[in-house]
Amino acid sequence: xxxxxxxxxxxxxxxxxxxxxxxxxxxxxxxxxxxxxxxxxxxxxxxxxxxxxxxxxxxxxxxxxxxxxxxxxxxxxxxxxxxxxxxxxxxxxxxxxxxxxxxxxxxxxxxxxxxxxxxxxxxxxxxxxxxxxxxxxxxxxxxxxxxxxxxxxxxxxxxxxxxxxxxxxxxxxxxxxxxxxxxxxxxxxxxxxxxxxxxxxxxxxxxxxxxxxxxxxxxxxxxxxxxxxxxxxxxxxxxxxxxxxxxxxxxxxxxxxxxxxxxxxxxxxxxxxxx
Numbered sequence: 626x627x628x629x630x631x632x633x634x635x636x637x638x639x640x641x642x643x644x645x646x647x648x649x650x651x652x653x654x655x656x657x658x659x660x661x662x663x664x665x666x667x668x669x670x671x672x673x674x675x676x677x678x679x680x681x682x683x684x685x686x687x688x689x690x691x692x693x694x695x696x697x698x699x700x701x702x703x704x705x706x707x708x709x710x711x712x713x714x715x716x717x718x719x720x721x722x723x724x725x726x727x728x729x730x731x732x733x734x735x736x737x738x739x740x741x742x743x744x745x746x747x748x749x750x751x752x753x754x755x756x757x758x759x760x761x762x763x764x765x766x767x768x769x770x771x772x773x774x775x776x777x778x779x780x781x782x783x784x785x786x787x788x789x790x791x792x793x794x795x796x797x798x799x800x801x802x803x804x805x806x807x808x809x810x811x812x813x814x815x816x817x818x819x820x821x822x823x824x825x826x827x828x829x830x831x832x833x834x835x836x837x838x839x840x841x842x843x844x845x846x847x848x849x850x851x852x853x854x855x856x857x858x859x860x861x862x863x864x865x866x867x868x869x870x871x872x873x874x875x876x877x878x879x880x881x882x883x884x885x886x887x888x889x890x891x892x893x894x895x896x897x898x899x900x
Contacts, residue, residue: 627807631832634660644852646851647841660677726824738775816861822836833884838886
């Protein structure tokens, strides 16, 4: 199996109440980091898993109905935190990003897509069909802001379909080996958003990027559910709980794997402190 290099970064953050993400806990405010993965593949080059926020978010949420998105989600991101500028600091030009894997189409995951004009996009067919052609209030209900999408998105996109796939990981279900070399395996993690995907990365330590299948380590480690109020913002509560249970089982079966919920401050800071 091909090994890759992996680094977790964050392009801004938003704030939420802890009681919102962990039912029955305090109402203190916590940071939801908008993390993304930077993968270096020996053949396919630089790859991103999601792209975090950019300051573009402020511009596209000035008017209704998307002004409501900004009102409900207080976002903090600076120019230097944007993925394009973090990569430049490493000497990597935006044109060098060959692929961006999109877990789902919420603003904190697609905020930087327009900054990478040469990248090919990889996402699930279900996720794309769920937001495709959605505008205005219908888009807002999906947590989707169309103005963040590149105009040539469809022409640059590879859609993943799990229906006829036979490769499975015990407890997790079907996976797609996108480069057919074992470096990046994509799995289904529906619930938070329709067609949401996660990725198992064959790096020095195996990495499992679970996107919003869990917000914090406590969610999947101890099956501590979020508040019932979040159901209003989820595609399917039943699918969310199913995905959370599958991540929990995977964590028990493969304890050596580093599992990364995309917004978990504890996980993000721990990884940054060990670099």
